Amino acid sequence: MKIAIVVQGRFHAFDLARALLDRGHAVTLFTNYPGWAVERFGISRRHVRSFTLHGALVRMCGRLRAARWWPAHEALLHTLFGRWAAVELAREPWDVIHCFSGISEELLRVPELASIPRLLVRGSAHIRVQHQLLHEEELRVGRPIDRPTPWMLAREEREYALSDRIAVLSSFARDSFVAQGVPAARLALLPLGVDTARFRPDAASVDERCHRILSGAPLRVLYTGALLFRKGMLDFASIVRALSDEAFCFRLVGTAAPEVSSLLRELGRGATLVAKLPQHELPREYAQADLYLFPTIEDGFAVVLAQAQASALPILTTTNCSGADLVREGETGWVLPIRSPAIFVERLRWCATHRAELAAMVRRAYAESQPRDWSTVAADFERVYAEIRVKDQNATH
Numbered sequence: 001m002k003i004a005i006v007v008q009g010r011f012h013a014f015d016l017a018r019a020l021l022d023r024g025h026a027v028t029l030f031t032n033y034p035g036w037a038v039e040r041f042g043i044s045r046r047h048v049r050s051f052t053l054h055g056a057l058v059r060m061c062g063r064l065r066a067a068r069w070w071p072a073h074e075a076l077l078h079t080l081f082g083r084w085a086a087v088e089l090a091r092e093p094w095d096v097i098h099c100f101s102g103i104s105e106e107l108l109r110v111p112e113l114a115s116i117p118r119l120l121v122r123g124s125a126h127i128r129v130q131h132q133l134l135h136e137e138e139l140r141v142g143r144p145i146d147r148p149t150p151w152m153l154a155r156e157e158r159e160y161a162l163s164d165r166i167a168v169l170s171s172f173a174r175d176s177f178v179a180q181g182v183p184a185a186r187l188a189l190l191p192l193g194v195d196t197a198r199f200r201p202d203a204a205s206v207d208e209r210c211h212r213i214l215s216g217a218p219l220r221v222l223y224t225g226a227l228l229f230r231k232g233m234l235d236f237a238s239i240v241r242a243l244s245d246e247a248f249c250f251r252l253v254g255t256a257a258p259e260v261s262s263l264l265r266e267l268g269r270g271a272t273l274v275a276k277l278p279q280h281e282l283p284r285e286y287a288q289a290d291l292y293l294f295p296t297i298e299d300g301f302a303v304v305l306a307q308a309q310a311s312a313l314p315i316l317t318t319t320n321c322s323g324a325d326l327v328r329e330g331e332t333g334w335v336l337p338i339r340s341p342a343i344f345v346e347r348l349r350w351c352a353t354h355r356a357e358l359a360a361m362v363r364r365a366y367a368e369s370q371p372r373d374w375s376t377v378a379a380d381f382e383r384v385y386a387e388i389r390v391k392d393q394n395a396t397h
Contacts, residue, residue, distance in 0.1 A: 232295030
């Protein structure tokens with residue numbers, strides 16, 4: 001197939017593009033990353049069309065926004081990228097266009113592209129559901145947090161209506177669209193993958209983890225990713241405080257947003273904070289942990305959960321992400337309600353007092369879990385495209 005992938009930034013698009021190229025497809029990646037930067041992710045620049053001026057504007061506006069000099073640049077940046085992508089795509093024929101929400105309205109309105117299957121990928125829950133969850137969280141934490149603007153709410157809902165299908169990344173995200181009145185037939189479930197070769201630990205690391213658990217040493221609880229209220233940092237802090245005098249060591253690896261900086265400082269020695277690490281250093285963090293804690297409020301998928309699964313870590317997460325798709329309840333972890341730190345504390349205390357069962361859970365996860373790799377994701381992409389073609393052909397007869 002001749003496939004166009006349109007993304008502002010990177011997200012998971014680079015991994016999917018690389019996997020589709022490996023399966024023999026002609027893929028072109030439309031992004032604001034320069035070609036030389038994309039090559040660092042294993043994709044030749046001949047498969048890339050770059051809007052580098054846009055990338056520079058994004059970085060400049062980000063700095064201005066942080067300095068509170070220019071807060072209202074969202075509409076400019078998203079429509080600018082959308083118009084560029086629309087012009088570029090209209091230059092030649094495609095078998096399928098895989099475009100990310102938020103920057104696709106302009107290309108979805110191009111008449112010349114209307115006959116091409118256009119698969120809109122939404123990386124989070126339906127934007128109305130996301131907005132509501134984050135509004136509730138903003139009220140709970142008592143301070144402003146990043147959430148979709150009215151302008152983006154309206155834009156994304158227009159994109160949903162214009163696209164041929166909407167690709168969602170988890171059953172939670174799919175259900176959020178159905179709850180907002182989007183017919184299930186217009187949704188395609190396309191869960192993400194993980195570099196299994198990179199994140200799967202060797203047997204010796206698993207043996208060391210189990211020995212550490214059985215020894216009675218403090219359990220090492222890991223979190224990776226952005227540190228935001230959206231990711232459940234208010235509840236994470238409550239969990240740490242509740243267990244501060246018990247046998248746990250909490251470790252957070254990632255970039256802390258300004259909104260949570262004071263909260264994290266209050267944890268003091270209760271948790272170790274580590275700045276964001278390159279991807280190639282993350283497997284070591286997972287290998288040295290005993291449990292993975294991710295109390296997110298809203299995530300379309302959360303790739304970090306797939307990384308933890310591949311690393312054979314028992315997972316404690318919430319219903320509002322891909323947890324229900326990845327975790328076997330009570331066997332490889334637990335999926336708990338959002339905003340329920342007391343339930344997380346109860347589960348963690350169970351782990352501390354049932355170490356033989358916890359070690360068995362690690363063994364089971366290592367032996368039986370089968371994380372999706374990116375080749376499987378690419379094969380599912382092919383299946384979704386084939387289903388769209390069959391439905392479209394049937395509709396014309």
